[in-house]
Structure formats: C-alpha cells, structure tokens
Amino acid sequence: MKNIIFDIGNVLLDFQPEKYLRQYFNESVMGDLMTIIFSSDEWIDLDLGHIMIQDAIQSLTLKHPHYHDEITFVLNNWTHMMVPLQKNVDLVYKLKDKGYSLYLLSNFHSEAILTMYQRYDFFKLFDGAVISADEHLVKPDERIYQKLLERYTLLPEESIFIDDMLANINAAKTLGINGIHLPYGNDLKSELEKLKII
Template sequence: MKNIIFDIGNVLLDFQPETYLKQYFEPSVMGDLMMIIFSSDEWIELDMGTMMIQDAIQSLTLKHPHYHDEIIFVMETWTHMMTPLEDNVAIVRELKEKGYSLYLLSNFHKEAIKTMFERYDFFKLFDGGVISANEHLVKPDQKIYKLLLERYHLQPEESVFIDDMLANIKMAEELNIHGIYLPYQSDLRTELQKRHIL
C-alpha cells in the first residue's frame, strides 16, 4: 500500500450540524433548518460547484422567508463546526512520516474548502486531492475517483480510501481501490493496523 486517500467530513474534520444548530436554536427550529439547509438541492449544488454561497443564501431565503435570518446565520457560520478530529489528524502525520502519499477526495463547497485549507495547517501534509466543487463531480460518481487516480498517476490496488459513507466506499472498491468504511467516531488506528498500514 502506497497511497492513503481521505474524505474530509467526519474523517478529518467534525461535521455534526445537529449538534451545532442545537447551540443556537430550539429543537423544532433546529429540525426545520436541518431539512431546509443540509438536505436542500442548494447544498448539493454547493458541493457540485454549480452554486456559490451567496446564491444559495438568496435561493433558500426566498423559499423559506420565515427563516430568513436563521438561514443567513447558519450559511455564514457553519464552517465553525468543522474542527479537527485530533486522533485522525495525528494519524495523518504518522502516515506522512512513514512515507505514504496522502490525498483528499471529498464532497465540499468551493468557498468552504478554501477556508478550511487556510484555517488548518495539517492540510499541507497532503500531496494532492480532488474536491467536488472544483470538478463539478460528487461522490459516489465513479468519475471523481477516476479523476483522482489519473491526475496523480495512482494505482488503485496500491491505494486505500477512508470515508464515513458506505456508498462512497463501495464505489471505490468497484474500482479496485481498497476501502475503509469509517462511521463517525470509529477507531481509524485499529482499521489501519488491521491492514498493516500502521
């Protein structure tokens, strides 16, 4: 194994919008905002890179005027919930020291990923990556996996992909990339030790 490919949300950075919204809103409002924002077509468009944040805010507030201020607040501040999962970030550093090549493969908004890269130094450890919004492709579309392999000349059999969504892992495995399904708060170190990577 030579290449370790990481998803970002809930693998490297905490992404728990319900927990975040509970700090600011009562349960009924929190539930509405979860659906309105994080289950919206606009959220998918942001991941696809076919919409920018101000466009999404305009679209969502027009559709849901009774939550105008709440939508703006969440859309302008949600990246603050994305804090490093420190155990996994420590593993990234170990893998780098051991000589593995490290890559990112993530569904992420264009403006938000720029913020993350500026906010957290550990992203400099990565040798490259493919972010959905920059390519207008999202996982589990196999094209985004193939793009990563081709861009960095990776052999799938020499690569392992870590993601918290089973559908994304299944697609990787269809392309002969080894998969590690990592549900939120699972132990990545144990999974890597099982495969003799750590």
C-alpha cells in the first residue's frame, strides 16, 4: 500500500451539525434547521460547486422567511464546528513520516475548503486533493474517484480510502480501491494496524 486517501468530515474534522446547533437553538428550532439547511437541495448544490454560501442563504431565506436570521447565522458560521479529530490528525503525521502519499477525497463546499486549508496546518501534509465543489461531482459518483486516480497517477490496488459513509467505501471498491469504513467515533489506529499500514 502506497497511497492513503482521506475523507474530511468525521474522519479528519468533526462534523456534527446537531451538536453545533444545540449550542444556539432549542430542540424544536434545531430540528427545523437540520432539515432546512443540512437536508436541502442547496446543501447538495454547495457540495457540487453550483452555488456559493450567499446564494444558499438567499434561496433558503426566501423559502423559509420565518427563519431568516437563523439560516443566515448558521450558513455564515457553520465551519466553526469543523474542529480536528486529533487522534486521526496525529495518524496523518505518522503516515507521512512512514513515507505514504496522502490524498483528500471529500464532498466539500468551495469557500469552506479554503477556510479549512487556512485554518489547519495539517492539510499541508497532503500530496493532492479532489474536492467535490471543484469537480462538480459528489461521492459516491465513481467519476470523482477516477479523477483522483487519473490526476495523481494512482494505482487503485496500491491505494486505500478512509470514509465514514459505507456507500462511499463501496463505490471506491468497485474501482479496485481498498477501503476502511470508519463510522464516527471509531478507532482509525486499530483499523490501520489490522492492515499492517502502521
């Protein structure tokens, strides 16, 4: 194995919107905002790079005017929930020291990924990245995995992909990429040890 490919949300950075929203809103409002924002077509369009944050704010506040201020606040500030999952980030440093090539493959908004790159130095360890908003493709579409393999001349059998969503792992496997399904909170170190990667 030569190449370790990481998803970002819930693998490298914490992404738990319910927990984040509960800091600011009661249970009822939190539930509404989870549906209105994080289950919206606009959220998918952000991942696809079809719209930017201000477009999403405009669209969602028009649809849900009674939540105008709440939607605006959440969409302008949601990246603050994305804090490093430190145990996993520590493993990134370890894998880099061992000589593995490291890559990112993630569904992520254009503005948000630039914010993450500026906020967290560990992203400099990565040799390359394929981000959904830049490609106008989202996992588990096989084409986004093919972009990564082709762009960085990676052999699938020499690569392993770590993601919290099983559908994304299964799509990688159809292309011959090895996978680690890592549900939120699971221990990445033990999974890497099982495969003798560390």
